[in-house]
Amino acid sequence: MRVLTMITAAIMAVVSPISCESMKKADAETGKYTIQDVRELQDFLLGKPAGSGLKDKAYDLDGDGKWTAYDLCLMKQTLADAPDTDVLVAYFSRTGNTEKIAEHIISITGADSYVINAAVPYTDADIRYQDDNCRANKEQNDKMVRPEIAEPLESLEKYDVIYLGYPIWWGEEPRIIDTFLESGDLSDKVVIPFCTSGSSGIARSEKNIAELVPIGAQPAGRRFAASASESDVQKWIDGITIPEIKKESxxxxxxxxxxxxxxxxxxxxxxxxxxxxxxxxxxxxxxxxxxxxxxxxxxxxxxxxxxxxxxxxxxxxxxxxxxxxxxxxxxxxxxxxxxxxxxxxxxxxxxxxxxxxxxxxxxxx
Ligand SMILES: Cc1cc2nc3c(=O)[nH]c(=O)nc-3n(C[C@H](O)[C@H](O)[C@H](O)COP(=O)(O)O)c2cc1C
Structure with missing residues (x-):
């Protein structure tokens, strides 16, 4: 939060109000903002290249016809005031494809996010799968390997639903996903897997996940192409029925x-x-x-x-x-x-x- 405040201050100092008449008028009353929105508005104010999707965004929170640092402040405030979520998107993504899907899910559901990073990061050489001896291949060849996670989550207690994302490596979930699964109690959680891949499906990894640790419920997951759009993800999420897990007092x-x-x-x-x-x-x-x-x-x-x-x-x-x-x-x-x-x-x-x-x-x- 402190970093964001400093960035906001920097924007205030260097950016004069930016006109965005062509952009959608604010509807802060109904606006539900996510960290992704904060990032997008911040990038826009910093003059970073933005995707075409921006023009549909209701980022003029104060209704003055412009997107300014003040709108960013208001947006951060609405985020701070938002009710606590019981949904988590936990994902591992080495080259950014799964991360894009994760960000869509976060944007749609307002979930918290947790990035599963390896304590020893995967270098490009580590994932060069054409090399039989690369780290990723060696790990995938041994079901017992559990790569250490850099900053393990302290607790999953507040979450009821966890979207779990990963790339497919040799038809399965990367072993670091197994590390994550074994590091907390998921027996009263709903875990929904999602993945990206070149072409392989999600089925084998779903089976592995279901067999590895007790999970409250595991609705069908979904494989996405790296190019999947937010509306593809939205359609998938709209079709998920989240089962209710009866929690023991x-x-x-x-x-x-x-x-x-x-x-x-x-x-x-x-x-x-x-x-x-x-x-x-x-x-x-x-x-x-x-x-x-x-x-x-x-x-x-x-x-x-x-x-x-x-x-x-x-x-x-x-x-x-x-x-x-x-x-x-x-x-x-x-x-x-x-x-x-x-x-x-x-x-x-x-x-x-x-x-x-x-x-x-x-x-x-
Ligand atoms: C070691 C390794 C093994 C892979 N194995 C498969 C595979 O079996 N099937 C497939 O369709 N794609 C495979 N891929 C491609 C990735 O699944 C795909 O590029 C994915 O979108 C990467 O996600 P990320 O950017 O989130 O890391 C593999 C990639 C690597 C690095």
């Missing part, structure tokens, strides 16, 4: 500023607890007991389906119908299961729960 347990995540058990009591938490967070005082658990009163009584169990660290149990127990060690007794703390968070339990009483806040994610 997660229980968040906040303890002394540390947040633990837990899944609910498949019991009536767990269902009731979920419903109670859907009205808002609940804070409980849990006392130390026996060197293996923290236990405290719930504000409600939940349905008991007690069974004798040997608990493990991370188990969350209902005790006597109206108390909640979180185990940081093992015990055998009769309880009703409420949930279990995620494996990744269990290692934190001894330190968080190891001594004394604790205050925990339960909420839904």
């Amino acid at each position: 997660v229980m968040k347990i906040s303890v002394n500023g540390t947040e633990l995540r837990a899944s609910f058990a498949d019991t009536k009591a767990a269902q009731e607890l979920k419903e109670k938490l859907s009205s808002g967070p609940v804070t409980l005082e849990l006392g130390e007991y026996g060197g293996f658990e923290k236990v405290g009163k719930l504000p409600w009584t939940l349905s008991r389906t007690d069974e004798k169990v040997s608990t493990e660290a991370g188990d969350i149990m209902l005790y006597q119908g109206n108390q909640m127990t979180i185990f940081y060690n093992t015990n055998s007794w009769s309880y009703t299961r409420l949930g279990v703390i995620d494996e990744a968070d269990r290692a934190k339990l001894p330190e968080l729960f190891g001594s004394g009483d604790v205050t925990v806040t339960l909420s839904l994610d």
Whole structure:
């Protein structure tokens, strides 16, 4: 954002208002702008060559009959005010063809974008496929190769739909796409592949993707020619039905500023607890007991389906119908299961729960 501000300031300093009477009048009320629009208007103001598509753009946001740096500022503002998107376009493109398609998708959907770059960039020699020993060929010949990604995405959590783009290399997705697929949890995401190629289709790569990692849903992807237009992409997107993925609710347990995540058990009591938490967070005082658990009163009584169990660290149990127990060690007794703390968070339990009483806040994610 800072870079964009500096560029805008530079434009303001050097460009006097540019007349663009021939260009479409602004309709900022209905205008939905994307990063691509910002780039196009910025290039126009900087005097860079522009495609013929520009004349249809509603970039006169202040309605003064010209495209100026002020319009660019307004456009940036509308972008900043735009609601957060849950759509991501993630793509790898070595020679720019897939990138063009990705930019069309971003422009049409208003998605966020993430460029999958290799930590060791692919040189021209690396992709000279006529050379049997070039890096790309060697990677494609070995299904286990996972080229490192330069700046891995921190989290995919906010995205529900991911358009995943790549060039076809030897009939398949480049191995760096496999690196990306294996680096996050896609089990509750919709992943829609798209690719460019000289002529090969997308089918083999789609099959590979579907078989590599658990994916919530994978609607049919699409291969584009490098020359595909925005309207070609628009037609494809218009025809996609995005399936709804039912997301499992997660229980968040906040303890002394540390947040633990837990899944609910498949019991009536767990269902009731979920419903109670859907009205808002609940804070409980849990006392130390026996060197293996923290236990405290719930504000409600939940349905008991007690069974004798040997608990493990991370188990969350209902005790006597109206108390909640979180185990940081093992015990055998009769309880009703409420949930279990995620494996990744269990290692934190001894330190968080190891001594004394604790205050925990339960909420839904
Ligand atoms: C190593 C390598 C292998 C390729 N294999 C194929 C192929 O099997 N079939 C095909 O139609 N095109 C193939 N191509 C061409 C690319 O798929 C095509 O140029 C693509 O649009 C490049 O996308 P990009 O500009 O986003 O990198 C290959 C290109 C390279 C570099």
